[in-house]
Amino acid sequence: MCDExxxxxxxxxxxxxxKGLGRLMMTYLLARARDAKARVILLDVRASNDAAVGLYRxxxxxxxxxxxxxxxxxxxxxxxxxxxxxxx
Numbered sequence: 001m002c003d004e005x006x007x008x009x010x011x012x013x014x015x016x017x018x019k020g021l022g023r024l025m026m027t028y029l030l031a032r033a034r035d036a037k038a039r040v041i042l043l044d045v046r047a048s049n050d051a052a053v054g055l056y057r058x059x060x061x062x063x064x065x066x067x068x069x070x071x072x073x074x075x076x077x078x079x080x081x082x083x084x085x086x087x088x
Contacts, residue, residue, distance in 0.1 A: 005033040007043040010052075017051070026059045034085050041085060044078040046071055056081050 007029065012021045033041050044067065045052045061081040070078035 003037065003039040005029075005036065005038040005041040007041060010043075022052075022055050023059065026055065030059065030083070030085070038085055040082055042080070042082050044070070044080050046074075047077040047079050048074075053079060053081075059083070 010022065010025055010029075012019075012025075030041065041061075043056065043061070045056060047053075047066070061083045063079055064082050065080035067078040067080065069075050
């Protein structure tokens, strides 16, 4: 869909975590999505990744679904998250 944006991968190496880089990247991504007139941005995240889930929530994402056993390497569930963007 031309009005959707989907985040596939966002990663910060361990030695650079807890320095605000993830939030900085999310701020940039959200601005670019708004510039592109996206109405919603979607992502999924491992349910066991508390830091990522916390970051996405802090950046305005909401949980809207769950995929049980989605990650085949560990059997982790995937939390589906989204944020509706205001382009006003």
